[in-house]
Amino acid sequence: MTTHEEMAMVLAGVPARRRRERRIRRFFFAAAATSVVISLAIVASLAGEAWTFISNVDLSALRSLGWFPRRGMYDIATLFAGTVLVAGIAMLVAAPLGMGSAVYLSEYGSPRTRRILKPVLEVLAGIPSVVLGFFALTFITPTVLKAIFGDAIAGFNMLAAGIGVGILTIPLVASITEDALRAVPRALREASYGLGASRMTTSIRVVVPAAVSGVTASLILAFSRAVGETMVVAIAAGATGGSLFSWDPLTNGQTMTAAMAALAIGSDRVRGDDYAFQSLFFLGLLLFLVTLILNVVSERFVRRVRQKY
Amino acid sequence: MNAATMRIAPEAVARALTTRRRDVKGTVFTAVLVATLVAAMAVLATLLFTVITGSLPVWRSRGVGEFVTSQMSADPEVAGIWQAFYGSLLLMGFTAVIALPTGVGAAIYLEEYASDTRFTRIVNANIRNLAGVPSIVYGLLGLAIFVKLLGGITGPDVEGRSVIAGGLTLGILVLPIVIITTAEALRAVPTSIREAAIGVGATPWQTIRHHILPVAAPGIFTGTILSLGRAFGEAAPLLLVGGITTFFSTGDSGLIETLQGRFSAMPVLVFSWSRLPQGGFRALTAALIVIMLLVLLLINGAAIYLRNRFEKGVSS
Numbered sequence: 001m002t003t004h005e006e007m008a009m010v011l012a013g014v015p016a017r018r019r020r021e022r023r024i025r026r027f028f029f030a031a032a033a034t035s036v037v038i039s040l041a042i043v044a045s046l047a048g049e050a051w052t053f054i055s056n057v058d059l060s061a062l063r064s065l066g067w068f069p070r071r072g073m074y075d076i077a078t079l080f081a082g083t084v085l086v087a088g089i090a091m092l093v094a095a096p097l098g099m100g101s102a103v104y105l106s107e108y109g110s111p112r113t114r115r116i117l118k119p120v121l122e123v124l125a126g127i128p129s130v131v132l133g134f135f136a137l138t139f140i141t142p143t144v145l146k147a148i149f150g151d152a153i154a155g156f157n158m159l160a161a162g163i164g165v166g167i168l169t170i171p172l173v174a175s176i177t178e179d180a181l182r183a184v185p186r187a188l189r190e191a192s193y194g195l196g197a198s199r200m201t202t203s204i205r206v207v208v209p210a211a212v213s214g215v216t217a218s219l220i221l222a223f224s225r226a227v228g229e230t231m232v233v234a235i236a237a238g239a240t241g242g243s244l245f246s247w248d249p250l251t252n253g254q255t256m257t258a259a260m261a262a263l264a265i266g267s268d269r270v271r272g273d274d275y276a277f278q279s280l281f282f283l284g285l286l287l288f289l290v291t292l293i294l295n296v297v298s299e300r301f302v303r304r305v306r307q308k309y
Numbered sequence: 310m311n312a313a314t315m316r317i318a319p320e321a322v323a324r325a326l327t328t329r330r331r332d333v334k335g336t337v338f339t340a341v342l343v344a345t346l347v348a349a350m351a352v353l354a355t356l357l358f359t360v361i362t363g364s365l366p367v368w369r370s371r372g373v374g375e376f377v378t379s380q381m382s383a384d385p386e387v388a389g390i391w392q393a394f395y396g397s398l399l400l401m402g403f404t405a406v407i408a409l410p411t412g413v414g415a416a417i418y419l420e421e422y423a424s425d426t427r428f429t430r431i432v433n434a435n436i437r438n439l440a441g442v443p444s445i446v447y448g449l450l451g452l453a454i455f456v457k458l459l460g461g462i463t464g465p466d467v468e469g470r471s472v473i474a475g476g477l478t479l480g481i482l483v484l485p486i487v488i489i490t491t492a493e494a495l496r497a498v499p500t501s502i503r504e505a506a507i508g509v510g511a512t513p514w515q516t517i518r519h520h521i522l523p524v525a526a527p528g529i530f531t532g533t534i535l536s537l538g539r540a541f542g543e544a545a546p547l548l549l550v551g552g553i554t555t556f557f558s559t560g561d562s563g564l565i566e567t568l569q570g571r572f573s574a575m576p577v578l579v580f581s582w583s584r585l586p587q588g589g590f591r592a593l594t595a596a597l598i599v600i601m602l603l604v605l606l607l608i609n610g611a612a613i614y615l616r617n618r619f620e621k622g623v624s625s
Contacts, residue, residue: 013512021512025513031411032414033432034411038450038481039439041450045450046449048453097345099345100345100346105346126538130579131601133583134583134595135360138359139356174349199339200335200338228443234580257443260449261548264452264549280549284449287446299437
């Protein structure tokens with residue numbers, strides 16, 4: 001045996017210890033691989049029942065007056081309209097409030113204000129969505145919206161649901177936008193001030209355009225979250241049995257997620273000849289794909305920011 | 310530049326520099342920014358105010374202890390939240406047991422062991438995508454696998470709608486968050502600590518166990534506890550795996566029977582109570598929300614406490 005080989009054996013350590021190290025490594029590897037298994041399980045569990053749904057339901061049922069799964073009417077356009085409506089209202093709330101807060105915290109606020117105000121936004125982010133649903137139903141609708149629209153607005157309505165979802169996504173928009181703004185190098189701001197630009201001009205003309213990818217990413221991500229949000233809509237928008245196709249924010253309605261929640265709490269444990277149970281998974285698959293695409297697009301934008309600076 | 314402007318310019322500059330000209334547009338812009346921030350804060354304040362004032366009748370007539378320990382009921386006079394309160398704690402415990410070892414282990418593998426291979430990159434991208442999947446989709450996963458497929462194991466007497474099914478679903482839901490926050494905490498550990506440990510002959514596991522984990526502990530604790538807070542507030546996935554909203558008995562059963570039994574949870578109860586037409590349930594729902602927010606406050610407080618404690622431990 002050459003000394004080199006002896007050396008190598010000594011350096012490699014005791015065999016028992018090496019086996020132990022391998023075992024530990026394998027455990028950690030298994031933990032990491034679990035995440036892939038979960039993804040596959042999600043796709044498999046969604047796709048199976050969704051396929052049963054698609055292959056058994058008359059395609060004309062996917063284009064009817066509304067979404068009434070118990071009566072064999074599965075108009076997807078109804079739920080898409082509801083989802084876009086709620087997510088759109090949510091963005092009207094979250095985009096200005098979130099971005100405004102972010103610009104203030106990043107460009108105007110002193111370190112002390114930031115230290116005090118950021119945790120408050122984080123508290124808002126930590127509030128469970130059922131709580132916002134309750135707030136939308138018992139405060140936003142009766143106290144705020146009734147005062148504006150009077151009797152034109154229903155007790156359960158899409159507008160309150162959209163505002164509730166918007167409040168929920170404010171912290172998300174604010175924190176990602178603020179990160180993007182703070183990633184803009186100081187030199188750009190100093191150059192702008194050096195040319196005599198005011199703080200407002202610097203913020204609007206220099207910092208925000210430089211961070212536009214991150215700002216866009218935050219908006220897309222917030223939209224994706226709004227599309228996937230369930231409980232606020234399920235509580236505040238009200239329609240449980242089904243809903244007619246409508247773009248009216250003042251009446252009740254359903255989004256994809258709320259329709260799923262309604263199916264889950266309904267009496268669909270009774271096996272009928274409708275495909276209500278399978279439609280749940282079909283909706284889940286659609287929702288999964290839509291949010292996946294939005295998240296991937298948003299991540300592209302975030303990466304653009306990182307590459308730039 | 311002609312002679313006239315050259316003569317005037319210094320005066321104009323002097324005037325601009327000495328007189329106080331009001332920047333109207335700038336002031337308005339600042340005011341708008343402050344207004345957005347104030348609006349966000351005001352929403353939070355209003356929310357807390359309405360919920361707390363809404364819950365006052367319950368505290369006055371029933372008291373906290375009576376409300377929390379009473380059984381769930383359809384009668385607003387006597388309805389309490391005991392099964393939901395107990396169920397939420399049970400679910401959180403189960404979720405923690407599932408998600409923490411797996412999540413921390415996965416993060417350790419990805420940050421400390423894995424080299425930058427195709428597989429690692431796929432796993433990382435996959436975890437980021439999982440974090441963005443809507444929670445109700447996890448409910449479908451739980452419904453298909455833990456309730457329908459494995460119902461005979463997770464809850465033989467309750468068609469699979471058991472604590473185990475709910476806890477596994479929530480565990481999977483928070484797993485990506487645990488992995489991401491743990492990986493961040495591990496990445497923040499200086500490379501020099503790893504190099505020093507390996508340099509004196511420590512094995513990878515010894516390096517992780519004795520040098521990296523202690524330094525990363527505050528970040529890991531904060532991240533994982535906050536992710537448990539997230540699991541605590543989730544209602545949508547539990548609706549799908551069958552959280553109970555009406556009365557059911559808990560009885561005195563052993564651990565396994567309890568885990569295989571039916572469950573309720575506070576967010577699920579908020580959902581079902583807030584839809585009830587009887588006026589009495591409005592105040593009860595507000596009271597239930599106050600209890601939920603208190604538990605969340607406790608969870609966040611624990612996260613901050615642990616972070617501070619461990620940070621001190623490392624520096625001394």
